[in-house]
Amino acid sequence: MKRIYEHKNVIDSNCFTAKYNCKRLVYYEAFDEITQAIEREKQLKNWHRKWKIDLIESTNPNRVDPYGGEAQ
Numbered sequence: 001m002k003r004i005y006e007h008k009n010v011i012d013s014n015c016f017t018a019k020y021n022c023k024r025l026v027y028y029e030a031f032d033e034i035t036q037a038i039e040r041e042k043q044l045k046n047w048h049r050k051w052k053i054d055l056i057e058s059t060n061p062n063r064v065d066p067y068g069g070e071a072q
Helices: 002-008 016-020 033-045 049-059
Strands: none
Touching: none
16 A cells, blocks of 8 residues: 555655656555565566556456556
């Protein structure tokens, strides 16, 4: 919840979400350990864009933000 708040409210003006004005959450994964989350993030960064889009659309085809409710 803290990270979602930080992204939506642009706490860090140098972060990716501030630079590209990305505030809508369309996909997330929950982890018990930060090391697992970091490992998964590194894995996804190596994916092709199409693979990422397919992953998002497999769980959220309308791209509704679960914390904002707004569809794309």
